[in-house]
Amino acid sequence: MPSIISKRLTKEIKAFIIQTVYQVLNDPDFGLELTEKAKKRLHRAFKQKTISFSEIKKKHY
Secondary structure: OOOHHHHHHHHHHHHHHHHHHHHHHOOOOOOOOOOHHHHHHHHHHHHOOOOOHHHHHHHHO
């Protein structure tokens, strides 16, 4: 017999899945291909150096 926690967790997981599917299906760009220009911009963005949250905290707080 599933426990109360297990039932609640199952309910939360189902809600999360439903919300995620809803977001994907409501995305107006879903299924469209990126232009070459957009692909190049994304590629450049991925190459940029990222800063960790801990580095930002050290620098600004």
